[in-house]
Amino acid sequence: MSVEFYLFDADYVRRLAEGDPATDAHFGTYFGKFIFLKLRSRRVTPEMIEDVRQETMLRVLKVLRQGAGVTHPERFGSFVNSVSNNVLLEFNHKNSKHPPMDDDTPEPFDNRVDLDASIVTEERKRMVAAVLDELSAKDREILRLVFFEDSDRSVICKRLKVDLDYLRVLLHRAKAKFQTAYVKKHGTSPYAANFFLMSILGNACVLGLTILLRWK
Amino acid sequence: MEVMDHETAIQTKASERYAIGDLSSIEREAFEEHFSDCTQCMDDVSLASTFAANAKAVFRERAQAKPKPSGAFLNWLFARPIPAFAAIVLAAVIGYQNMVVIPETKAPRSVVASVTLDGETRAALPQVKAADALRVQMPFDRPAGSANGSGELKGSEELRFSGELKVYVELTDTLGNAVSKGAVAAPGPNQPLDLYFPVRLNPGRYTVVVRADKAGPEIARSAFEVTSQPAKTQ
Numbered sequence: 464m465s466v467e468f469y470l471f472d473a474d475y476v477r478r479l480a481e482g483d484p485a486t487d488a489h490f491g492t493y494f495g496k497f498i499f500l501k502l503r504s505r506r507v508t509p510e511m512i513e514d515v516r517q518e519t520m521l522r523v524l525k526v527l528r529q530g531a532g533v534t535h536p537e538r539f540g541s542f543v544n545s546v547s548n549n550v551l552l553e554f555n556h557k558n559s560k561h562p563p564m565d566d567d568t569p570e571p572f573d574n575r576v577d578l579d580a581s582i583v584t585e586e587r588k589r590m591v592a593a594v595l596d597e598l599s600a601k602d603r604e605i606l607r608l609v610f611f612e613d614s615d616r617s618v619i620c621k622r623l624k625v626d627l628d629y630l631r632v633l634l635h636r637a638k639a640k641f642q643t644a645y646v647k648k649h650g651t652s653p654y655a656a657n658f659f660l661m662s663i664l665g666n667a668c669v670l671g672l673t674i675l676l677r678w679k
Numbered sequence: 680m681e682v683m684d685h686e687t688a689i690q691t692k693a694s695e696r697y698a699i700g701d702l703s704s705i706e707r708e709a710f711e712e713h714f715s716d717c718t719q720c721m722d723d724v725s726l727a728s729t730f731a732a733n734a735k736a737v738f739r740e741r742a743q744a745k746p747k748p749s750g751a752f753l754n755w756l757f758a759r760p761i762p763a764f765a766a767i768v769l770a771a772v773i774g775y776q777n778m779v780v781i782p783e784t785k786a787p788r789s790v791v792a793s794v795t796l797d798g799e800t801r802a803a804l805p806q807v808k809a810a811d812a813l814r815v816q817m818p819f820d821r822p823a824g825s826a827n828g829s830g831e832l833k834g835s836e837e838l839r840f841s842g843e844l845k846v847y848v849e850l851t852d853t854l855g856n857a858v859s860k861g862a863v864a865a866p867g868p869n870q871p872l873d874l875y876f877p878v879r880l881n882p883g884r885y886t887v888v889v890r891a892d893k894a895g896p897e898i899a900r901s902a903f904e905v906t907s908q909p910a911k912t913q
Contacts, residue, residue, distance in 0.1 A: 471716060493718070500724050501711055504697060540715035541682070579732035588740070591733040609699055610731055611738035616701060631692040631701075638695065638730045 471539035480527040494520065494543050499581075501547065509581070515554060519547040587645075594640045602633055609634070683709040688720050698727035793873065796887060796901030804904040809882050812875070817887060817901045819846075819865070819872040846898065847890045850876055853883055862893075872899070880905045 478486040495516055502512045523543055526532065533542050595603055605623055608614040609630070620626055683693060683706070693710045696702050702710060714720035794805050796817040807813060849860040859876045866872050872889060882905050889899040 493721075496725060497715055497721060500721070500728060503728065504700060504707065538716060540717075541712055544711055544715040579735065582729050582732050583736045584733075587729065587733045588737050591730060592737045595734065595737060606734060607738045610735040611742065631695055634695045634699065634727070634730075635692050637734075638727050641730045641733075642726055 471537060473536040476527065476533055476536040476539055479524075480532065482528075491520070494523075494540075497540070497543070498547055501544075502551070503579075505551075507551075511554060511558075515547060515550050518550045518554075519543065522546050522550065590644045590648075591641055594637055594644065597640070598633075598637065602637075605630060605633060606637065681705070681709040681712070683713040685713065685717060685720065688713055688717075694720060694723035694727045697724050698731045794903060795871075796903055804884065804902055807880070807903055807905050809880060809905050809907050813850075813878065813880060814873070814875045815887060815901070815903065816871045816873050817889070817899060819870065819889070819899060846872070847893045847895070848872075848874060849888045849890070850878075851886050851888065853885075858885065882907050 475486060479490055498516045498519060499512055502515060507515070523546055526546075533539060535542070595606065598606070601623060605619060605625065608619045608622075609616070616627060616630065620630060688694070688710060693702065693706070694714075697707065697710055710720075714724055793814040793816045794807055796805055796815050844865045845862040846865045847860070848863050850858045852858055858880065859878050863872075863874065874887065884902060884904050886900060886902045888897060890897055
């Protein structure tokens with residue numbers, strides 16, 4: 464299911480509260496993807512991502528179907544984001560053997576797990592490789608330092624005598640070329656196909672949670 | 680919590696920065712607050728993240744696929760056998776020179792006793808042992824009329840280096856082949872010509888010829904014999 468432009472409003476929230484299958488499916492796909500991206504940026508393990516996603520959706524559906532609902536349906540996404548923040552914080556505290564950290568403390572990274580396994584495919588790698596090969600040697604080296612070496616951005620800029628804006632524009636153009644190549648071949652953007660599995664999991668999760676909430 | 684507006688997200692390229700972890704924690708949370716409600720930005724983040732993840736995988740594979748230096752050297756050798764063979768031979772020669780020849784030349788040696796050659800008038804030639812280094816002394820008379828008022832040799836201007844007068848010396852074997860040759864400093868008046876030849880000679884008869892210059896007139900000539908037996912006392 465594609466997650467094309469979709470506005471949240473009172474009607475969407477009402478349909479979700481009533482268990483409308485299409486809205487349930489959209490909710491599972493959209494926020495499954497959102498939580499994945501959010502937790503990927505924090506390098507949370509895939510297992511924990513799945514746990515946080517299920518718990519977040521369960522709490523949101525509980526609020527809608529058994530609780531007071533949401534006061535600002537037009538900001539429903541923001542509401543789900545807050546719930547996921549709370550869930551993540553609780554999971555972090557529960558999993559930690561140490562005293563709770565301040566909110567400002569950066570999350571510890573676990574570099575042993577491959578967070579990107581679900582979005583890396585051979586075909587995409589070929590397309591990205593083609594995009595990279597079209598770049599100048601200098602631009603390719605910049606991206607290599609960013610993605611592979613994970614070097615400090617200011618160090619990269621100083622070393623290759625570019626500014627941060629150049630780096631961002633370079634990444635933006637490379638990303639756009641990748642999208643063009645993908646759309647040309649598949650007729651759809653990679654993010655639509657990206658979360659196909661996540662969509663299935665998300666929908667199954669919402670269906671299960673719906674049944675669970677009704678049974679209770 | 681602050682929420683980033685859509686315009687700011689576009690202008691600051693927040694999607695790309697989010698995908699590569701280039702936002703501060705405050706910016707990141709503000710942007711998450713925005714794209715949780717904005718499908719366009721979420722798709723943009725998704726695309727940037729997909730590109731970043733696959734680019735990282737591509738660079739990782741390329742780094743792993745780079746041949747090791749030793750493999751590259753072997754590939755070069757097998758791809759170009761003739762230059763490779765020449766390079767190996769050259770390396771062996773240079774190695775031999777550096778490890779054997781040059782150290783030998785720098786090693787201390789005993790002074791070699793000189794053999795006096797007194798021209799070709801003697802019936803019995805002076806003898807030199809084959810294994811010995813060759814150092815000879817021979818009389819050096821400036822021919823009558825060949826010296827000018829300052830005692831210099833005529834016809835040897837091309838052998839004058841840095842003001843020092845030179846003569847041309849040639850060591851030849853029985854067949855007349857030059858074994859060693861070159862210019863040496865001429866001795867002073869009433870001094871013998873003292874020569875050292877850095878060669879090992881086989882048994883046989885040899886002749887030392889001294890000329891004013893390479894193609895000039897012969898000034899002196901002496902013969903000697905190299906034997907495999909210890910040199911006889913003269």
